[in-house]
Amino acid sequence: MCTRPAPRSRRTPGSRTRTTARLTATLLTAAALLVSACSAGNPAASAGGTVEAALAALPRSTPSTLTPYYGQRLRWRDCGVPGFECATMKAPLDYADPGAGSVRLAVARKKATGTGRPIGSLLVNPGGPGGSAVDYLQRYAGIGYPAAVRARYDMVAMDPRGVARSEPVQCLDGRQMDAYTQTDQTPDDQREQDALVAADRKFAESCGAHSARLLRHVSTLEAARDMDILRAVLGDRRLNYVGASYGTLLGATYAGLYPGRVGRMVLDGAMDPSLDARRLNLDQTAGFETAFQAFAKDCVRHDDCPLGxxxxxxxxxxxxxxxxxxxLDAHPIPAGGAGSRKLGEAPATTGVIAAMYDEASWGQLRAALTSAMKEHDGAGLLALSDSYYERDPNGRYSNLMMANAAVNCLDLPPAFTGPDEVRKALPAFEKASPVFGAGMAWTSLNCAYWPVRATGEPHRVKAEGAAPIVVVGTVRDPATPYRWAKSLAGQLGSARLLTYDGDGHTAYGRGSSCIDTAIDTYLLRGTPPTTGKRCS
Incomplete structure (x- = not known):
């Protein structure tokens, strides 16, 4: 999601980092998967009009103004992480005016480990927007992807512009972020509503003050164009790519811009670029309700379930x-080992949402809820919330949420322009999720006060002429609802939809041998799964 706990598919780890998913110790990239797209079906704009726009492919020839970027040579150096090397790549700040300055993008790779014929580079992205692809590569993909894949590919990652090591968007400091994440997301009166609006305004103004140069140039479209420069400087004729969650939007955008340069592409936990921000948030609200229903059914089978x-x-x-x-809204509780911090309604909600990304975290959530509800110790839920926001024990935050908002607010016009629109939409959101609906509606207000106008709009991606693209959807995915995968697969002319009938966010590497075999076979042999293949 886009900011505060209404995750827009941020986990990106999709997003999980696999050694963790997104939660506390196992929540390494939870936040990285916030999504930023919209729903499926017949896409409609806020005003009710059907979206007809389609992403147009760029000319096949590279403009002369971009030659210095496409012709650059990367200087690889030791990363400080065994087996990995790092470099810095330059890309134009503004593709409409390539001579007006550049951005420096962090790249990492791990060379192919096998002795067989190499296939090329495999670029990976864990999602977000805002998730660090370099961290994902070094902590999971570069060591956790199947050995056969790592043997044939150079595993590569690039932090998108504005993210982590690539000129990160900066907004609030740690103490300010602590206050922001505690903001009441379900205002009960005018005073609380004014406080929420003030918090969103302060966040937006701070981003504008600290990152003015970059804020107009962190769109998904620009990040996808950066990926093509990376493809070229790596010496690859086509882009081989695995993207999770928001990473699927990046991949689909690349395919739409450069269909003839698509190699073997996997889009796991797919987003739908054809819908507006309000529909996106509403669909995701329903997705988290679906995940919560699955958690609830599982919870009551255990003796330690504190909810029934x-x-x-x-x-x-x-x-x-x-x-x-x-x-908790009325009386926050102590957070035990978390020092003087307390657990209020906002971080408690975030903690529960974080655990919805991976069913392996449900036991951790039951324990955290038991401690909070029966022992008045909120440390467990606060830890889940901190992991979601990528806050370390010293109170420092990564720039995940800042980059997340910056990209989402640039990619699409705001879901709501003010509190009145939110209040009118509350019944629809609460119907989509009686548990999370109100909070997700109010957190969808954040882009209303953004200092830069959106440059993107909902659109369909056809990528006519592209090689087969594997789109993966999980039936009970909370952050990227299954309908989005079906919609994206229907838009892309060469898509093959691969379905995982299971829980959690994304499917590859989650334990389904059926899914993993289908994707590994595609990556290694170029043979996509049969149309409509379904796994459990």
Missing amino acids: AKGTTPARVGDHLKAFFRA
């Missing part, structure tokens, strides 16, 4: 959780 005994319905489990949130 065996036989309790998911609706009743949701009522218990909402009552707990209301109690």
Whole structure:
């Protein structure tokens, strides 16, 4: 998602970093997967008009103004991480005026480990927007992808512009972020509503003050063009790519711009670029409700479920959780080992949402809820929330949420332009999720106060003439609803839809041998799965 706990597919780790998914120790990239797109089906704009625009391919020849960028040579150096090397690549700040300055983008790679014929480079991106691809490569993909894949490919990652090591967008400091993440997301009166609006304004103004040069140039379109420069300087004729969550939007955008340069491309936990921001947020709200229903059914099968005994319905489990949130709204509780910090409704909600990304985290969530509800110790839920926001024990935040907002607010016009529109939309959001709906509606207000106008709009991506693209959708994915995968697969002319009938965010590397075999076979042999293939 885009900011605060209404994750827009941020986990990107899609996003999981696999050694973790997105949660506390196993939540390394949880936040990285915030999504930023919209829903599926017949895409409609906020005003109700059907979106007809399609992303147009760029000319096949490289403009002479970009020759210095395409012709650059990377100087590889030791990263400080065994087996990996790093470099810095330059890209134009503004593709409309390539001579007006450049941005420096961090790149990392791990050379192919096998002795067989190499295939080329495999670029990976974990999502976000805002997730560090370099971290993802060094902590998971470069060591956790199947050995056969790592043997044939140079594993490569690039932090997108504005993210992590690539001229990161800067906004609030640690203390200010602590206050921001504690902001009440379900205002009960005018005073609380004014406080939420003030928090969003302060966040936006701070980003504008600290990152004015870059803020107009962190769009997904520009990041996709950067990927083509990287392809060229790596010496690859085509781009081989695995993108998760928001990384699928990056990949699809690349395919739309450069269909003839698409190699073997996997889009896992797919986003749909054809819908507006409001529909995007509404669909994701429903996605988290679907995930919560699955968690609720599982929770009551365990003796340690604090939300209901065996036989309790998911609706009743949701009522218990909402009552707990209301109690925290009125009286935050101590957070144990977290020092003087307390657990209020906002971070508690974020903690629960974070655990929805991976069913392997459900046991951790049950324990955290038990501690908070029965022992008045909020440390467990606060730890989940901190992991989602990538806050370390010393109170320092990565720039994940800052880059997330910057990209999302540039890619699409705001979901809402003011509180009145949010209030009108509340019934629809609460119907989509009785548990998370109100909070997700209010957190969708953040782009209303952004200091730069959006440069993107909803559009379809056809990528006519591209090689086969594998689009992967998980049936009960909370952050990138399955319908988005179906919609994207329907737009892309060469797509093959691969379905995972399971829980959690994304599918590759989650334990399904069916999914993993299909993707590995495609990456290694170039043979895509059959149309409509379904795995569990």
